[in-house]
Amino acid sequence: MNIGKPDPVHFEPRDPDWAAKVRASFDRQQVMDLLGAELFAVGPGRCEIRLPYREQLTQQHGYFHAGIISTIVDNAGGFAGFSLMPAGSSVLTVEFKLNLLAPGDGERLIAVGEVVKPGKNLVIARGDVWVVKNGKKTHCAIMQQTLMTMHGKENLSPAPLSQGKG
Amino acid sequence: MNIGKPDPVHFEPRDPDWAAKVRASFDRQQVMDLLGAELFAVGPGRCEIRLPYREQLTQQHGYFHAGIISTIVDNAGGFAGFSLMPAGSSVLTVEFKLNLLAPGDGERLIAVGEVVKPGKNLVIARGDVWVVKNGKKTHCAIMQQTLMTMHGKENLSPAPLSQGKG
Amino acid sequence: MNIGKPDPVHFEPRDPDWAAKVRASFDRQQVMDLLGAELFAVGPGRCEIRLPYREQLTQQHGYFHAGIISTIVDNAGGFAGFSLMPAGSSVLTVEFKLNLLAPGDGERLIAVGEVVKPGKNLVIARGDVWVVKNGKKTHCAIMQQTLMTMHGKENLSPAPLSQGKG
Amino acid sequence: MNIGKPDPVHFEPRDPDWAAKVRASFDRQQVMDLLGAELFAVGPGRCEIRLPYREQLTQQHGYFHAGIISTIVDNAGGFAGFSLMPAGSSVLTVEFKLNLLAPGDGERLIAVGEVVKPGKNLVIARGDVWVVKNGKKTHCAIMQQTLMTMHGKENLSPAPLSQGKG
Numbered sequence: 099m100n101i102g103k104p105d106p107v108h109f110e111p112r113d114p115d116w117a118a119k120v121r122a123s124f125d126r127q128q129v130m131d132l133l134g135a136e137l138f139a140v141g142p143g144r145c146e147i148r149l150p151y152r153e154q155l156t157q158q159h160g161y162f163h164a165g166i167i168s169t170i171v172d173n174a175g176g177f178a179g180f181s182l183m184p185a186g187s188s189v190l191t192v193e194f195k196l197n198l199l200a201p202g203d204g205e206r207l208i209a210v211g212e213v214v215k216p217g218k219n220l221v222i223a224r225g226d227v228w229v230v231k232n233g234k235k236t237h238c239a240i241m242q243q244t245l246m247t248m249h250g251k252e253n254l255s256p257a258p259l260s261q262g263k264g
Numbered sequence: 265m266n267i268g269k270p271d272p273v274h275f276e277p278r279d280p281d282w283a284a285k286v287r288a289s290f291d292r293q294q295v296m297d298l299l300g301a302e303l304f305a306v307g308p309g310r311c312e313i314r315l316p317y318r319e320q321l322t323q324q325h326g327y328f329h330a331g332i333i334s335t336i337v338d339n340a341g342g343f344a345g346f347s348l349m350p351a352g353s354s355v356l357t358v359e360f361k362l363n364l365l366a367p368g369d370g371e372r373l374i375a376v377g378e379v380v381k382p383g384k385n386l387v388i389a390r391g392d393v394w395v396v397k398n399g400k401k402t403h404c405a406i407m408q409q410t411l412m413t414m415h416g417k418e419n420l421s422p423a424p425l426s427q428g429k430g
Numbered sequence: 431m432n433i434g435k436p437d438p439v440h441f442e443p444r445d446p447d448w449a450a451k452v453r454a455s456f457d458r459q460q461v462m463d464l465l466g467a468e469l470f471a472v473g474p475g476r477c478e479i480r481l482p483y484r485e486q487l488t489q490q491h492g493y494f495h496a497g498i499i500s501t502i503v504d505n506a507g508g509f510a511g512f513s514l515m516p517a518g519s520s521v522l523t524v525e526f527k528l529n530l531l532a533p534g535d536g537e538r539l540i541a542v543g544e545v546v547k548p549g550k551n552l553v554i555a556r557g558d559v560w561v562v563k564n565g566k567k568t569h570c571a572i573m574q575q576t577l578m579t580m581h582g583k584e585n586l587s588p589a590p591l592s593q594g595k596g
Numbered sequence: 597m598n599i600g601k602p603d604p605v606h607f608e609p610r611d612p613d614w615a616a617k618v619r620a621s622f623d624r625q626q627v628m629d630l631l632g633a634e635l636f637a638v639g640p641g642r643c644e645i646r647l648p649y650r651e652q653l654t655q656q657h658g659y660f661h662a663g664i665i666s667t668i669v670d671n672a673g674g675f676a677g678f679s680l681m682p683a684g685s686s687v688l689t690v691e692f693k694l695n696l697l698a699p700g701d702g703e704r705l706i707a708v709g710e711v712v713k714p715g716k717n718l719v720i721a722r723g724d725v726w727v728v729k730n731g732k733k734t735h736c737a738i739m740q741q742t743l744m745t746m747h748g749k750e751n752l753s754p755a756p757l758s759q760g761k762g
C-alpha cells in the first residue's frame with residue numbers, strides 16, 4: 099500500500115467537453131482578467147493558474163497580497179472540481195481553508211488545485227501556491243476546499259466560484 | 265454562566281495609539297485602495313470594513329467575487345487583532361477558513377472581524393460578512409482566523425496581512 | 431442594522447419531532463456513552479453537550495485531550511443542524527475546523543453548537559467549547575463546520591456524525 | 597520545476613533524539629492507550645499512527661467515529677511536527693481542519709501526518725487518513741494543521757496535543 103501519500107489518481111471526466119467548458123468559464127470570469135491571471139493548464143481534476151507580478155496586486159513591500167493568493171488558489175481548486183462535473187452543472191465553493199507559508203515575494207504566483215475526492219454532490223480539493231523569484235520557487239500557501247456540484251445549473255458555470263451557496 | 269455565546273468581551277489595548285496605527289496601516293494598504301474598501305470602524309479587538317459595489321469586483325452575474333469577500337474579511341480580522349498588539353509589533357495572517365453562506369449579491373459588502381482570544385503571540389479572530397441589497401442585509405460569509413504578533417517588527421505594520429509568515 | 435453580530439436567529443424546525451429525534455440519535459451514539467457525555471440542552475438549531483472530567487479522557491497533565499474536545503463540539507454542531515432537518519433525513523459532517531484557545535483544564539467541558547445557515551442540503555454551524563474549573567469557565571475552543579442533509583436516509587440518523595460523506 | 601506537488605522534502609531534525617522523544621511522548625499519551633492506537637512509524641517530519649477496530653471506537657453502524665478519526669490524525673500531524681522541533685521544546689496544536697471523504701468502515705485506520713513547513717515557531721502539517729477493509733484502503737479524511745513550538749517547555753512534551761495554546 100502506498101501509505102503516506104494518496105495514490106496517484108486518474109480521474110475520468112463525465113463531460114466530454116470538460117476542458118473547453120473550464121476554459122470558457124475561466125475566460126468569462128471578469129476578476130481573473132482584472133488580476134491578469136492565466137489559466138496555464140487544465141487536466142481532469144487538476145487546474146493550474148499563473149499570475150504575473152503587477153504592482154496593483156501587491157502590498158507596499160512589493161509582495162502579492164494574501165487576498166490575491168486566496169483568490170487564485172480558490173479558483174484553481176474550483177476549476178479542478180468543475181472539470182470532473184457532469185455536463186449542464188456548475189460549481190460553487192462551499193468553503194476553503196488557507197495556510198500561508200511564506201511571503202508572496204516574487205515575479206509570479208503559481209496556484210495548483212487538485213481534486214482529492216470527486217463526490218456526486220460534494221467535491222473535495224487541495225491547493226498549493228508557489229511564488230517564483232529569479233527562477234526559484236517557494237511554497238507560499240496550502241489550501242483545503244469543499245466544492246458543490248449544482249446539477250442542471252449550467253447557466254451558473256461562467257462564474258462558478260462567486261456564488262456562495264445561494 | 266452565559267453559556268452558548270462567548271461572554272461580551274472588553275479588551276484593553278496595549279498600545280495607546282491603537283486606533284491611529286490601525287488607520288495608518290489600512291491607509292497604506294494599496295490593495296484596499298484598489299478595491300475601494302473603507303475602514304468604517306475600529307474598536308479594541310474589532311474592525312469593520314465596508315466595500316461598495318464596483319463592476320471590477322464582480323463576476324458576470326453582478327455578484328462580488330468570493331476572493332474579494334475573503335480579502336476584506338481577512339483584513340477585518342487582521343486589523344481587529346492588530347488593534348490589541350503592543351506598540352512596535354506587526355500582525356501576520358497565519359491561516360483563515362471561510363464558509364460562503366450566500367451569493368455576494370448587493371450594493372455593498374460589510375465585513376466585521378472580532379478578536380476571540382488575544383494571546384501574547386497568537387491571536388484568534390472570527391469574521392462575518394454581510395451583503396446589503398436595497399437596505400436588506402444578508403449574512404454571506406463567516407470566517408475563523410489565526411494571527412501572529414511579530415514583536416519588534418513595526419516596519420511590517422503598513423501591510424500586515426500580505427506577508428504570509430515570512 | 432445589527433452589524434457586528436449575526437442577528438439573533440429563531441429557527442422553525444421542519445420536523446415536529448425535532449427534539450425527540452435528536453435525543454434518540456444522541457442516546458444511540460455509543461461513543462457518547464463511552465465518553466460519559468450528556469446531551470444537556472437541545473433547541474431549534476442549537477445543541478449543548480456537557481462532559482464531566484474522567485481520567486480516561488485526559489492526557490497526563492489532567493487536561494481533556496484535544497481529540498475529546500473536537501469530538502463533543504463536532505457532535506454539538508451536528509445535532510444543532512440535525513434539529514432543523516426534515517423528517518426522514520440524517521446528518522453528516524462534511525468538514526470542521528477547530529481552533530484551540532486554552533488547555534482543557536477543569537472538571538467539566540461544555541460544548542455548544544449553533545446553526546448559522548440552515549440550507550436545504552448544506553447546513554453551516556459554529557461551535558464554542560468552555561472548560562469549567564472551580565465554577566469559572568474558560569473559553570477553550572471555537573469551531574466552524576459544514577454539515578450535509580441526507581434526505582430520505584432516516585436509518586442513518588442514529589449515528590449522524592460518524593459517516594463521513596459516504 | 598515540479599509544479600503540482602510540493603517537492604519531496606527531506607527534513608533535518610534539530611534534535612538528535614528526535615525519534616526517541618516522539619516514541620516516549622506517544623507512549624505517555626494515556627488517550628492513545630485508551631484507543632489502542634499504535635505509533636507505527638516515525639520519520640523526520642512524518643508520523644504514521646494505526647488504530648485497529650474496536651467496538652468502543654465506533655458508532656452503531658460499526659464505523660470508526662469521526663471524533664476518533666480526528667484524534668489520531670491530529671496526533672499524527674502533531675508528532676510529525678514534534679520530530680523536527682529542537683531539544684527541550686514541546687508541541688501544541690493551534691488549529692486543524694478536517695474533511696471527511698468516506699465512512700470509517702473497516703478493520704483498521706491508518707493516519708499519516710507530514711510536515712509541509714517547519715517554521716521556527718509555527719509548523720504547518722497535512723494529514724491523510726485511510727480505512728482498510730479486507731486489505732483494500734479507502735482515503736477517508738484529509739487534514740490541514742498549524743502547530744506551535746513551545747521553546748524550553750520540555751515538561752509539556754509528554755502530551756503535546758492536549759494543551760490548547762495555554
